[in-house]
Amino acid sequence: MSEASLSNAFFTILKRDLTLAYRTRTEMVNPLLFFIIVISLFPLAVSPDPVVLRSLAPGVIWVAALLATLLSLDSMFRSDFDDGALEQMLLSVHPVSVLVLGKVLAHWLVTGIPLLLLAPLLAILMHMPSSSVPALMITLALGGPILSLVGAIGVALTVGLRRGGVLLSLLVLPLYIPVLIFAANAVSNAAAGLAIAGQLYFLGALLAMSLTLAPLATAAALRISLR
Amino acid sequence: MHLANTTSVKFSMSQSTLGISVKGLTCRRDDRGLFRNLDFDLKPGQALQIEGPNGSGKTTILRILCGLTLPTEGEVFWNGLPIEENRLEYLTAMDFIGHAHGIKSELTPLENLQVAMAMANAQPNQSLKAVLEQVGLRGFEDVPAITLSAGQCRRVALGRLLLSKSLLWILDEPFTALDVQGQAQVETMMVDHVEQGGMVILTSHHPLALKDGMLKTINLRP
Amino acid sequence: MWLFYHKLGSPRYFYNLSGKLLPWFGWLTLLLILVGGYWGLVLAPPDYQQGDSYRIIYIHVPAAWMSLFVYIVMASAGAVGLIWKMKMADIVASCSAPLGAAFTFLALVTGSLWGKPMWGTYWVWDARLTSELILLFLYLGFIGLEAAIDDKRTAANACAVLALVGVVNIPIIHYSVEWWNTLHQGSTVTRLDKPAMDINMLIPLLLMWLGFMFYFGTSLFMRARNEVLHRERDTTWVKELVVE
Numbered sequence: 001m002s003e004a005s006l007s008n009a010f011f012t013i014l015k016r017d018l019t020l021a022y023r024t025r026t027e028m029v030n031p032l033l034f035f036i037i038v039i040s041l042f043p044l045a046v047s048p049d050p051v052v053l054r055s056l057a058p059g060v061i062w063v064a065a066l067l068a069t070l071l072s073l074d075s076m077f078r079s080d081f082d083d084g085a086l087e088q089m090l091l092s093v094h095p096v097s098v099l100v101l102g103k104v105l106a107h108w109l110v111t112g113i114p115l116l117l118l119a120p121l122l123a124i125l126m127h128m129p130s131s132s133v134p135a136l137m138i139t140l141a142l143g144g145p146i147l148s149l150v151g152a153i154g155v156a157l158t159v160g161l162r163r164g165g166v167l168l169s170l171l172v173l174p175l176y177i178p179v180l181i182f183a184a185n186a187v188s189n190a191a192a193g194l195a196i197a198g199q200l201y202f203l204g205a206l207l208a209m210s211l212t213l214a215p216l217a218t219a220a221a222l223r224i225s226l227r
Numbered sequence: 228m229h230l231a232n233t234t235s236v237k238f239s240m241s242q243s244t245l246g247i248s249v250k251g252l253t254c255r256r257d258d259r260g261l262f263r264n265l266d267f268d269l270k271p272g273q274a275l276q277i278e279g280p281n282g283s284g285k286t287t288i289l290r291i292l293c294g295l296t297l298p299t300e301g302e303v304f305w306n307g308l309p310i311e312e313n314r315l316e317y318l319t320a321m322d323f324i325g326h327a328h329g330i331k332s333e334l335t336p337l338e339n340l341q342v343a344m345a346m347a348n349a350q351p352n353q354s355l356k357a358v359l360e361q362v363g364l365r366g367f368e369d370v371p372a373i374t375l376s377a378g379q380c381r382r383v384a385l386g387r388l389l390l391s392k393s394l395l396w397i398l399d400e401p402f403t404a405l406d407v408q409g410q411a412q413v414e415t416m417m418v419d420h421v422e423q424g425g426m427v428i429l430t431s432h433h434p435l436a437l438k439d440g441m442l443k444t445i446n447l448r449p
Numbered sequence: 450m451w452l453f454y455h456k457l458g459s460p461r462y463f464y465n466l467s468g469k470l471l472p473w474f475g476w477l478t479l480l481l482i483l484v485g486g487y488w489g490l491v492l493a494p495p496d497y498q499q500g501d502s503y504r505i506i507y508i509h510v511p512a513a514w515m516s517l518f519v520y521i522v523m524a525s526a527g528a529v530g531l532i533w534k535m536k537m538a539d540i541v542a543s544c545s546a547p548l549g550a551a552f553t554f555l556a557l558v559t560g561s562l563w564g565k566p567m568w569g570t571y572w573v574w575d576a577r578l579t580s581e582l583i584l585l586f587l588y589l590g591f592i593g594l595e596a597a598i599d600d601k602r603t604a605a606n607a608c609a610v611l612a613l614v615g616v617v618n619i620p621i622i623h624y625s626v627e628w629w630n631t632l633h634q635g636s637t638v639t640r641l642d643k644p645a646m647d648i649n650m651l652i653p654l655l656l657m658w659l660g661f662m663f664y665f666g667t668s669l670f671m672r673a674r675n676e677v678l679h680r681e682r683d684t685t686w687v688k689e690l691v692v693e
Contacts, residue, residue: 005348012345016334023333023371084327091293092346093318099346153614157607161597170593171611174586175618178625185632206621217614220531224606227296256600297602 009094010102017106020079027075032114035068039122050127057126058136058187064122065115065140066147066176070169072111073151076103077159077222086159090226096219100156104148104215112144128191135190139183142203149214150175156221178206244307246270246426247292247395252301254287261287262447265301271394274417274427274437279447285430286326288447289399292428293323322347322393326400328384332373336364336383339372340390349391362386363409377404385413388420396420398429458535460677461686467670474670478663485656493650502566509559511658512552513577515665516584517619519549523591524616527609537673539605540680542612543595544672548665550588556581576630580623587615601680 021028042060043053080086089099119140123133154172158164186199248268254261261284269275277285290296292303294310294317303310305317330339340355351358359368362382364375372380381404388396396417402410414435417427421441435442457463489507496503523545530538560578561571572578591608598604681687 005345009345009348012342016331016338016342019338020331020333079331082327083331084325084329085331087293087295087323087325087327088329088343088346090295091318091321091323093315093348094346153610157594157611158597163597167590167593167597170586171590174583174590174622175614177583178618178621181625181629185629213617217610221607221610224603224610227290227600227603 006094006098009092010098013089013099013102014106017103018109021106021110028072028110031068031072031111032118034071035064035115035118036122038064038067039125042126053127054129054191057123057128058132058184058191060126061119061122061136062139062143062180062184062187065119065144066173066180068115069111069144069147069151070172072107073148073155073168073172074165076107076148076152076155078155081159081226086222087226090223096222097215100152100215100218100222104145104152104218107152108145108148112140112148116140116144128187131193132187132191135196136187138200139186139203142200142207143179143183146179146203146207146210147176149210149218152218153214153221156218156225158225159222160225179203182206246273246306247428248304248307249292250302250304252288252291252303253299254284254291255299256284256287265445267443267445269426269428269443271424271426272421273441273443274421274429274435275443275445276435277428277430277445277447278432279430283447285447286399289323289325289397289428289430292397293321295323319348320394321397322388322391322395323397324384324387324399324401326403328381330372330380330383332380333371335369335371336375336386337368339383340386343387344390347391347393351390353390355390358386358389359383361389363412378406378409381405382409385416388416393425395426395428398427398431400430402431402433458533458537460537460540460681461684463537464674464677467674471667471670471674474663474667478660478667481656481660481663485653485660489650489653489657493653494647496650499567502563505559505563507654507657509556509563510654511661512556512559513581514658515661516549516553516556516581518662519545519552519665520584520587520612520619521616523549524609524612527605527612531606531609531613536680537677539602539609540673540676541669542609543605544669544676546588546591546595546608548668548672550585550592552661552665553581553585553588557585574630576627579630580626583622583626584619587619591615 039060042056046052077086090096092099116137119136120133123136151172154168157171158168182199182202186196189196246269250266252265253263277288279285287296291298305313310317336359337355344351356368362385364379364382367375401413405413418437421427421437490504495501523542526538526542529535530542564573565571591611594611595604595608598607678687
């Protein structure tokens, strides 16, 4: 098998998923709206006091990003499972992990990037100092793909199940904890004017690791789920 | 349709191990034995029809033959080797259309076929449009599949078979949702394929117009 | 060795072997826990800072060790089942999960009970307790996934993938939580086990730990034997066993 045909398959899947997302764009907007609404609940529930909000902001935005990603994960394999496209992927001559990587990349482009672009707006709503906004965006850029990659394993394990939704959060959220800890901390540190390189390196290492291991685990999980 | 003759045999039939064979296939689901100790083999130029009432495990057999589902016991061989061992060769030679045929309803028939070609790493031997015309979808190339009827979607899926050069077709109820003309067309496709040295495994009650010796039948009794 | 490994993979062989081992394991568990418990709770000297309330470590620390150990057993068994398609490994993994979750829960409860006199509250976001809590979530995810899938073999393999992902993640989670904790921790005493321990405290701790190990072995055997009988109920050897 030539590398050219493999990359062709990768880009075909990527393009296919982006086209699908574009044609069902109203559904794609929902996780974003969820992201905004959850964050706007905090001032109402806790306090509109800028000092309070500022201290909560990094954690709140990151938890909301986590939940919004979780909400969007289900769509990654669901429709492919229902219409048999997933079976065809497993029967493809290409390694399933590469196809999975294409799908995960599409998922991140469609949900992770919009979250990233919305973040500055939400930073304003939460009275975050402007000095921490770049940190927020960098952590979302490094952490977002990890969420999609690790989430894909969870979706792959639950895709054939009738009530997979709640189970998915139980499987995936504990695995998100390291990302949450380091990302939220980096943003807080940036707001306080402290160094954040260490946290970013850690996120980078996590990204490299999940990039290599998660597609393999996802491919194995898909084979098992489709039996 | 064109008539097959001996010179147009696409695939070699020289070796005796060629083709798909199954040994001691047993499948149990939730305490219920679906089938036990199934043995059969299929050589190029033969078709296998699997019959049986609903719930007798027809779809399960096909999924086991594809390597999607694992049998409780037994093994499937392709050209003499277990399919897990020469997976790549097997997947290259095999095409499966399941009950859910893998046509994305948001994509057009043309886009669907393009994706299928990239997945199979196949160079289409004719233009995609020509294939769509052949399966009776002329004029529907660029509309989303969601606007097509169930039968038309199935025709798109069948178009995959015409594009790829797969030796073995595994088809789950290929006549479902098709009109009389469509059924006749699919039958012609399958008969042509077998007569040119291909193999077809299908579940259906529809009798196939194949010569003696080319069609095998398995009846699954519950 | 290879032969033994192969034999162990056969449910029937496992059933017979575990049947012979079970009484030994059971009595050893009882003996070790009684001796360790008496030594730890009565004979061992009180702690110079914490007085007698430290004695809960004789349950807490072995339980915490076991919680991690069982997860590793579970993931290894899952991997064996996944790679070599060994039925017995699947059964061991599936039977370990509730036991591991129970150990984790025990470690959490004893940890927070210990926290009441030490910290004045039942729950502190201490690194160890937080890690245990996350470990409990991982166990519950495993059990939930297994319960959600009808087909036993599919369930076992899916859970094996999950456990392997978990095993890769546990050190990362543990490290992140430790790091997070050092950032937010004030001056409270968090260490449950002392760096330098009196030999009179250490021996009962190790005895308790061995007792917990044998307890795990005993209940794993008992659960696995039941599961073997259930899964193999159509085979002749189980039917003969029932007739006897």
